Amino acid sequence: MPDSKPKFRRESPEQRRVQLIEATLRVIARKGVSAATVREISAEAGVAFSLIRHHFNTKEDLMYAAYAYHMRKMAQASLAAATDMGRPLKDRIRQCIRDTLSPPVTDGAALQVWAGFIQMVPHDARMKQIHMETYLGFRDALEPLIIEAQAAQKQPAEPALVEQKAIACNAVLDGLWLEGSMLPDMLPTEQLIAVAEFAIFAILGPIDLD
Amino acid sequence: MPDSKPKFRRESPEQRRVQLIEATLRVIARKGVSAATVREISAEAGVAFSLIRHHFNTKEDLMYAAYAYHMRKMAQASLAAATDMGRPLKDRIRQCIRDTLSPPVTDGAALQVWAGFIQMVPHDARMKQIHMETYLGFRDALEPLIIEAQAAQKQPAEPALVEQKAIACNAVLDGLWLEGSMLPDMLPTEQLIAVAEFAIFAILGPIDLD
DNA sequence: ATGCTTACTGCACATTTGTACAATAATGGG
DNA sequence: CCCATTATTGTACAAATGTGCAGTAAGCAT
Numbered sequence: 097m098p099d100s101k102p103k104f105r106r107e108s109p110e111q112r113r114v115q116l117i118e119a120t121l122r123v124i125a126r127k128g129v130s131a132a133t134v135r136e137i138s139a140e141a142g143v144a145f146s147l148i149r150h151h152f153n154t155k156e157d158l159m160y161a162a163y164a165y166h167m168r169k170m171a172q173a174s175l176a177a178a179t180d181m182g183r184p185l186k187d188r189i190r191q192c193i194r195d196t197l198s199p200p201v202t203d204g205a206a207l208q209v210w211a212g213f214i215q216m217v218p219h220d221a222r223m224k225q226i227h228m229e230t231y232l233g234f235r236d237a238l239e240p241l242i243i244e245a246q247a248a249q250k251q252p253a254e255p256a257l258v259e260q261k262a263i264a265c266n267a268v269l270d271g272l273w274l275e276g277s278m279l280p281d282m283l284p285t286e287q288l289i290a291v292a293e294f295a296i297f298a299i300l301g302p303i304d305l306d
Numbered sequence: 307m308p309d310s311k312p313k314f315r316r317e318s319p320e321q322r323r324v325q326l327i328e329a330t331l332r333v334i335a336r337k338g339v340s341a342a343t344v345r346e347i348s349a350e351a352g353v354a355f356s357l358i359r360h361h362f363n364t365k366e367d368l369m370y371a372a373y374a375y376h377m378r379k380m381a382q383a384s385l386a387a388a389t390d391m392g393r394p395l396k397d398r399i400r401q402c403i404r405d406t407l408s409p410p411v412t413d414g415a416a417l418q419v420w421a422g423f424i425q426m427v428p429h430d431a432r433m434k435q436i437h438m439e440t441y442l443g444f445r446d447a448l449e450p451l452i453i454e455a456q457a458a459q460k461q462p463a464e465p466a467l468v469e470q471k472a473i474a475c476n477a478v479l480d481g482l483w484l485e486g487s488m489l490p491d492m493l494p495t496e497q498l499i500a501v502a503e504f505a506i507f508a509i510l511g512p513i514d515l516d
Numbered sequence: 517a518t519g520c521t522t523a524c525t526g527c528a529c530a531t532t533t534g535t536a537c538a539a540t541a542a543t544g545g546g
Numbered sequence: 547c548c549c550a551t552t553a554t555t556g557t558a559c560a561a562a563t564g565t566g567c568a569g570t571a572a573g574c575a576t
Contacts, residue, residue, distance in 0.1 A: 104570045106523055128339065128425050133478050133563060144525045146565090151523090155564065204428045214421040215338050217488060228489065237351060263482075263493070264505035270484055271477030278437065283473070297472035298508045316542045316553055344534065354555045356536090361553090365534065 104143070113151050113161070115141050120162045125205030129212030160222055163213040166206075167230040173201050175237045185244050186303045190293060191242075196269050197276055197288040207277035238262045245300045261299055268295045314353070323361050323371070325351050330372040335415035339422030342369075361425045370432055373423040376416075377440040382445045383411050385447045395454050400503060402451075406479050407486055407498040417487035448472045455510045471509055 107115070119141035123132045134155055152158040176279035177183075177191035200206060216223045242261045246253040269292065276288045297303065317325070329351035333342045339495060344365055348355035362368040387393075387401035426433045452471045456463040479502065486498045508511065 102572065104524060104572075109523080112523080128429055134565090135563080146526075147524055149565070151558095180311075208425055208428055211421045213426040214488070215418055215425075218418055219338055228492070229487065231485065231492075260501055260504055263485075263501045264478065264508075267481030267485065267501070267505065268474065268477050270481030271479065272473075272481075274480055274484065275441065275473075276478065278424070279441065281551090282438070282441075287473075291470055291473045291477070294470060295477065295505070295509050298474075299505050312542065313540090314542075314554060319553080322553080343532080345532085355534095356556075357554055359535070 098142075109151060112143075112147075114165075116143075116148060116151060116158060116267070117162045117165050120158060121166055122208055124162075124209045124212050128208065129183070132212075157218070159213070160226070162209075163216075163223065164226050166209050167226060170201050170206060170210075171230055171233055175234065178237045178241060185241065185248060189241055189245075189296070189300075189303070193292045193296065194289055197272055197292055198285050202273050202276045202285070202288065204277055204280065207274070235262050235266055238265055242300065245303055248303055249301055264299050265296050268292055268299070307445050316400075319361060322353075324355075324375075326353075326358060326361060326368060327372045327375050330368060331376055331419055331460065334372075334419045334422050338418065339425075352489075369423070369426070370436070372419075373426075373433060374436050376419050376423070377436060380411055380416060380420075381440055381443055381447075385444065388447050388451060395451065395458060399451055399455075399506070399510075403479070403502045404499055407482055407502055408495050412486045412495070412498065413441055414487055414490065417484070427494070436514055445472050448475055452510065455513055459511055474509050475506050478502055478509070 111194060116137065120132055120137050123136050123140050127136070134148050135145045137158075138148055148155065152161070154250075175192060175198040177188050178196060180188060180191075186259045193203065213223065214227075217227050218224070239262050241256055242258045242265070243253045246258065272288050272292050273281075276285070315429050330342055330347050331344050333350050337346070343433050344358050345355045347368075348358055355408070358365070358368060384406040385402060387398050387405060390398060390401075393401075405411065409497065424437075428434070449468055449472050452468045452475070453463045456468065482493075482502050486493045486495070490505065
């Protein structure tokens, strides 16, 4: 009975790549970037460590892929509610705040992964590119909300002011995300959300009509 | 003439420790944490690599020391103006904003160092301790300003509200510091400061009297 | 079934890492 | 001036890391 117990499963390159990427992120979240060696990652994924180099030209390539994957997932989880037209503006804003400042976005493991990658950004053009796309994507998703808010208050949406408010709101969320991820005991989710709503509506002005 | 050219200079342990710490920070800023090996650091400091273990029990100890040193320096540069009584409240706030969002605090190299250490925080009790002290130190320095601001507006300084405003202002500064350090071309210093003043005075309320 | 493609394994290798330790020499106190 | 102290060097070493490569076997096409 030769085929009774296959020694390994043969996956499509796409699936395997995703498996390896997710294993990488789990390892980084659990033990930090320095522990994310090819051997540790492949063990986490349950494959031979030499398989990594079959799907990625180099370990760095795996890191790029993992970074892009992680950032895209975070941005998506954070901003899903922004474009959900049909809900009142204020609801959408509050939902984005909540999604951004709750797990799994605001989370020690996610911060862990993010911080590990951040230190590559200044030294690496590809990382910098990925970061800029993510940052601008976030801000671009925020601006329509600001413009709507201006309209709701019957005020003109001057581009300079809209940009300023977008940067400010982004900063509030970034800062709270940071501290909330780092010190969850000191800054529980609900408090983070309360502070964010307070600050963001102070910046945007009152939005009571819809 | 045997003594004409000494092979090395003998320093006091305190001075040498500081030299090694600063060399560590320079290496991390220039090449990232993974490049901060004992050999690289000692080369930067101009000493034999085995000297590190004479002044620090382990490489980890050097890292702790470097982290504490870096954070203390940043906090000091950021908050020097906060306690400078004799200047009007609004001036002090604006000076803190400027100091926080200008080099050398808001700066790619400083972020680099910070991010490198941050990823150690969740895995390491001593790192977490250092981070918490720094964070609380910052907030504690901010709260008196908020209380003064409440008083200037003839409003009671309810502890819960003061804490909320302190967290919010901290978040604004953290977030802008982050993005300004990472993307200096996109967010130049003066724009960062303008956004911060806008957001923080929106949170605190108008402070026109002193 | 059979064969072909290629996903996958296993092992070896050079390099780099933190650490250990004995030898050396700078410097202050006598 | 000389000696004791100890800051500093030089070398050695085991462990770990990314990469290279030959061979194996899973699974689809025919």
